[in-house]
Amino acid sequence: MPSTFQRKNIGIHAILIVLSVLMIYPVLWWVGASLKSNQELSLPGLFPVHPMWSNFSKGWNAIPGHTFTDFYINNFELIVGLIFTTVISCSLVAFGFARLQFRLRNFWFSILMLTLMLPGQVTIIPQYSLFHHLGWVNTYLPFIVPHSLAGGAGGSFFVFLLVQFIRGIPRELDESAKMDGCSWFGIYWRIIMPLTKPALLTVIIYCFLWNWDDFFGHLLYINSVDKYTVGLALRMLNDSQSAQQWGQLLAMGLVSVVPSVIIFTLAQKYFVEGIATTGIKG
Amino acid sequence: MEVTVATSTSKRRMAKLKRWDAFITGHLFISPWLIGFLLLTLYPMVQSLYYSFTDYSLLEEASWVGMRNYEKIFTIDTRFYQSVKVTFLYVLGSVPLRLIAALFIAMLLAKSIRGMSAYRTAIYFPSLIGGSIAVSLLWKNIFGKEGYINQVLDLFGINGTGWINNPNTALGTLVLLVVWQFGSAMVIFLAGLKQIPQDLYEASNVDGAGKIRQFFNITLPMLSPTIYFNIVMGIIGAFQMFTPAMIITQGGPMNSTYVYALYLYERAFSQLQMGYASSLAWIMLIIIAASTSVIFLTSKYWVFYESEKGEK
Numbered sequence: 164m165p166s167t168f169q170r171k172n173i174g175i176h177a178i179l180i181v182l183s184v185l186m187i188y189p190v191l192w193w194v195g196a197s198l199k200s201n202q203e204l205s206l207p208g209l210f211p212v213h214p215m216w217s218n219f220s221k222g223w224n225a226i227p228g229h230t231f232t233d234f235y236i237n238n239f240e241l242i243v244g245l246i247f248t249t250v251i252s253c254s255l256v257a258f259g260f261a262r263l264q265f266r267l268r269n270f271w272f273s274i275l276m277l278t279l280m281l282p283g284q285v286t287i288i289p290q291y292s293l294f295h296h297l298g299w300v301n302t303y304l305p306f307i308v309p310h311s312l313a314g315g316a317g318g319s320f321f322v323f324l325l326v327q328f329i330r331g332i333p334r335e336l337d338e339s340a341k342m343d344g345c346s347w348f349g350i351y352w353r354i355i356m357p358l359t360k361p362a363l364l365t366v367i368i369y370c371f372l373w374n375w376d377d378f379f380g381h382l383l384y385i386n387s388v389d390k391y392t393v394g395l396a397l398r399m400l401n402d403s404q405s406a407q408q409w410g411q412l413l414a415m416g417l418v419s420v421v422p423s424v425i426i427f428t429l430a431q432k433y434f435v436e437g438i439a440t441t442g443i444k445g
Numbered sequence: 446m447e448v449t450v451a452t453s454t455s456k457r458r459m460a461k462l463k464r465w466d467a468f469i470t471g472h473l474f475i476s477p478w479l480i481g482f483l484l485l486t487l488y489p490m491v492q493s494l495y496y497s498f499t500d501y502s503l504l505e506e507a508s509w510v511g512m513r514n515y516e517k518i519f520t521i522d523t524r525f526y527q528s529v530k531v532t533f534l535y536v537l538g539s540v541p542l543r544l545i546a547a548l549f550i551a552m553l554l555a556k557s558i559r560g561m562s563a564y565r566t567a568i569y570f571p572s573l574i575g576g577s578i579a580v581s582l583l584w585k586n587i588f589g590k591e592g593y594i595n596q597v598l599d600l601f602g603i604n605g606t607g608w609i610n611n612p613n614t615a616l617g618t619l620v621l622l623v624v625w626q627f628g629s630a631m632v633i634f635l636a637g638l639k640q641i642p643q644d645l646y647e648a649s650n651v652d653g654a655g656k657i658r659q660f661f662n663i664t665l666p667m668l669s670p671t672i673y674f675n676i677v678m679g680i681i682g683a684f685q686m687f688t689p690a691m692i693i694t695q696g697g698p699m700n701s702t703y704v705y706a707l708y709l710y711e712r713a714f715s716q717l718q719m720g721y722a723s724s725l726a727w728i729m730l731i732i733i734a735a736s737t738s739v740i741f742l743t744s745k746y747w748v749f750y751e752s753e754k755g756e757k
Binding site: 265268412 | 471474479480484553554558560571580582587591677692723
C-alpha cells in the first residue's frame with residue numbers, strides 16, 4: 164500500500180513542521196528584536212523595518228570601563244581550564260572504575276551514583292565558607308579545583324558516562340598490552356584514551372555548555388567586574404539600565420548563545436547519538 | 446601460566462600482596478574523584494548539617510543554637526511555607542508536562558523519514574540555550590505587559606495581562622519556559638525507544654492490535670525504566686530551579702514565583718544567615734529524598750525490566 168504510506172508520512176511532516184516552527188519561533192523573534200528600536204519593539208512584526216545594527220555595537224560597549232570582549236576572554240579562559248581539567252581527571256577516574264579490580268570499587272561507584280542526585284544546595288554553604296577562608300572568592304579557583312577533582316558542574320555524570328563507554332571497549336586490548344609489559348597508566352594513556360575519543364568529545368561538549376552559563380556559580384564566586392563572565396555582564400546590563408534598552412540587551416543575549424550554537428552545529432551527531440551510546444537506562 | 450614452585454603459604458602471601466597492589470593502584474586512579482568527594486562533598490555535607498544547628502554568618506564562628514532554626518522555620522517562617530508551596534506547584538506543573546511533551550515528540554522523531562535530522566535540530570535547539578540567563582531575559586521581554594505575546598493578542602482584540610506581573614500567571618510562564626526545553630529528556634526517550642525490539646510491534650500487528658493498544662501495551666511498559674529515570678531526574682532538577690525565578694520575576698509578583706532555591710540563596714548570601722540557610726538546605730534534601738523515594742517505592746508496580754541479563 165504505497166499510497167497510504169506516503170500519505171501517512173505527509174501527516175507526520177506536517178506535524179513536525181508545525182512543531183519545529185513553534186519551537187524556533189521565539190528564537191526567530193529574538194533575532195528580529197535584537198535589531199529593533201524600543202519603539203519598534205512594541206509593534207508585533209517579526210523583523211524591524213529599520214534594523215538598528217547599532218544595538219550590537221552599543222550593547223557591546225554598554226558597560227562603562229569594559230567591553231564584552233573582556234567578558235568573552237574571561238569566559239573562554241575559564242572554560243578552557245575547566246574542559247582541560249575535566250577531561251584529564253574524569254578519564255583517569257573512569258578508567259579506574261571501568262578497568263581495575265580492587266576492593267571497595269563497587270562501594271565507591273555507588274557513592275558516585277548517589278552524588279549524581281545530590282542537590283548542590285546541601286554543600287554550597289560550607290563550600291563557599293571554605294573557599295572564602297582560603298581567599299579564593301573572586302578568583303576562578305572555586306571552579307578549576309572542583310573540576311580537577313572530577314567534580315564541579317557535571318563531574319560525576321561525566322565519570323559515569325566514560326565508565327559506560329570504556330566498559331564497551333574489548334578487554335583483549337589491555338590484556339595483550341599487559342603481556343607486553345605495559346603498566347596500567349600506559350594502558351590508560353596509550354590504549355584506552357585514544358579509543359575513548361567519541362565519549363570524550365561528548366564530555367567536552369557538555370562541559371562547555373553547562374559551564375559557559377553556570378549562572379549560579381558565577382554569581383556566587385565572581386564579584387569584580389574585570390573578572391565577570393558573559394552571563395554576569397548580561398545581568399549587570401539588565402539591572403543597570405533604568406530606561407531599559409531592550410534592543411541592546413537582547414542583542415547581547417543573542418551573541419552570548421552563539422558559542423553554544425557553534426559547538427552544537429559542529430558536533431550535532433554526538434549530541435543526539437552521544438547519550439544513546441552511553442546506555443542510560445533506568 | 447602458573448609457575449607452581451611456590452609453597453601454598455607464600456602463594457597466599459603473593460596473592461595478598463597482589464590484592465594490596467591492586468587496591469593501591471585502583472585508588473590512585475580514582476583519587477581525584479575520591480579526594481573531591483571527601484573534601485568537597487562529604488565534609489561539606491557533615492558541616493552543613495552541623496551549621497543547621499547553629500547561628501553562622503561566615504564572618505563569625507558558628508554558635509550552637511540546637512533546634513532553634515528548625516523550630517523557627519516550621520512555626521513562624523511564612524516565607525518558608527510560601528516557597529514550599531510555590532516549588533511544589535512548579536514541580537507538579539512542569540515535570541509531567543515536560544515529560545509528556547518529551548515522550549510524544551520523541552515518538553514522532555524516532556521514525557525514520559526524510560529530513561528528520563533537521564526537525565531534530567530545530568526541536569532540540571531551545572534546550573541547547575535554555576538554562577542561560579540570555580533566554581531568561583528573552584522570556585522576560587516576550588511575556589511582559591508590552592511584550593510580544595500581548596502584541597499578538599492585541600491583533601485579535603484581546604487585552605492580555607502582564608503575564609510576569611500577574612501573580613496568577615507568573616509561575617505559569619516559568620513552567621512554560623522549562624517545558625519548552627524538553628530536549629534532554631527527549632533525547633533519553635529517543636535512546637530508550639531505539640532499544641524496543643521491533644518484532645514486538647510486528648507480532649502485535651499480526652494479532653491486529655491498533656496503534657493505541659500498542660502504545661499502552663508495548664511502548665509504555667518497555668519504556669518504563671526510561672520514564673522512571675526521567676521522572677526522578679526531572680523532579681530533582683525542578684526542585685532546584687533558580688535562574689529564571691531570579692532573572693525574570695525576582696520571586697515576585699507577591700512572592701508567586703518565590704521558589705525554594707531563591708529563598709535559600711537570599712537567606713545564605715544576601716542576609717548571611719548561613720546557619721538558618723543550612724537548615725533550609727537539609728529540609729530541601731529531605732523533601733527531595735522523600736519525593737524520589739515515593740517514586741521509587743511505587744516503581745515496582747509500573748516499571749518493567751524485560752530481563753536481568755540486559756543489565757550492566
